Amino acid sequence: MQTRRTAYVLSVMALDGAPGNQQRHAYSTVNITVMDINNKLPIFPDQGRISIMENTMVGTLITRFNASDLDSTAIIRYALDANLCEAKNERGIPLKPIDFNCSAYFLLDQFDGTLRVAKVIDREVAEIIKLVIRAEDVASDTGPQIATANLVIDVEDANDNNPKFREPYYKFSITENSKSGTLVGSVTADDLDKNRTITYVLEGYPETLKLIHLDNTTGDVFVFNKIDHEVYNWLNMTVKATDSGVPPRYSRTEMYVQVLDENDNN
Ligand SMILES: [Ca+2]
Ligand SMILES: [Ca+2]
Ligand SMILES: [Ca+2]
Ligand SMILES: [Ca+2]
Structure with a gap:
């Protein structure tokens, strides 16, 4: 352990008690060494x-x-x-x-x-x-x-989670000939990251995609064009959910729409 020595040299003059010019004096030199005692706390401000x-x-x-x-x-x-x-x-x-x-x-x-x-x-x-x-x-x-x-x-946050659909797949049913704009159902995906704004897109055969519309932001599924049960008993599509991360991540799930017979062929 190294100890800091701070040294002082003092000259001291001593006088006796005799009156006037009978007073006698003497000089002496005093060496003083101050030893540093470790008595201060460390200084450690908040680190922000x-x-x-x-x-x-x-x-x-x-x-x-x-x-x-x-x-x-x-x-x-x-x-x-x-x-x-x-x-x-x-x-x-x-x-x-x-x-x-x-x-x-x-x-x-x-x-x-x-x-x-x-x-x-x-x-x-x-x-x-x-x-x-x-x-x-x-x-x-x-x-x-x-x-x-x-x-x-x-x-x-890093974008390290894919959006996740709440259901493993979606199955809806509608009656044939439902009007354009009829709500079929809704799909929802969640994302654990901060980029939780999800965009939904429907994928499938072009003729199927003409019949069903998916709202990109809400995930609501609508009838888009008249669907004839005699042509389609089922419509099979894929829904893709993409997050808003950079780069984005996505996941897909299947959507099945059953087209119910309205008994319109009598
Ligand atoms: Ca100290
Ligand atoms: Ca994570
Ligand atoms: Ca994500
Ligand atoms: Ca994350």
């Missing part, structure tokens, strides 16, 4: 907010902490306070430690203060994570010297 993308690779550097300490002998060591780590999902609901072991997602090097990804983070699980970091001067002469700082990590 930082963003990382979800799915960032394990080992990626997030940031580096750098606490300071006025004592020359300071030796700073860093640690995460696992008990104070907090994660919230996108609705702001805190995640229980048993569901999301917050501190397990980060690796803090105690010596150099680097914070790295220890486990791939899924934004759909945790969107905001608050870390509490302890900086301790382990060379303290005066008992524990610990300063703590917060760091808020915003997990940015």
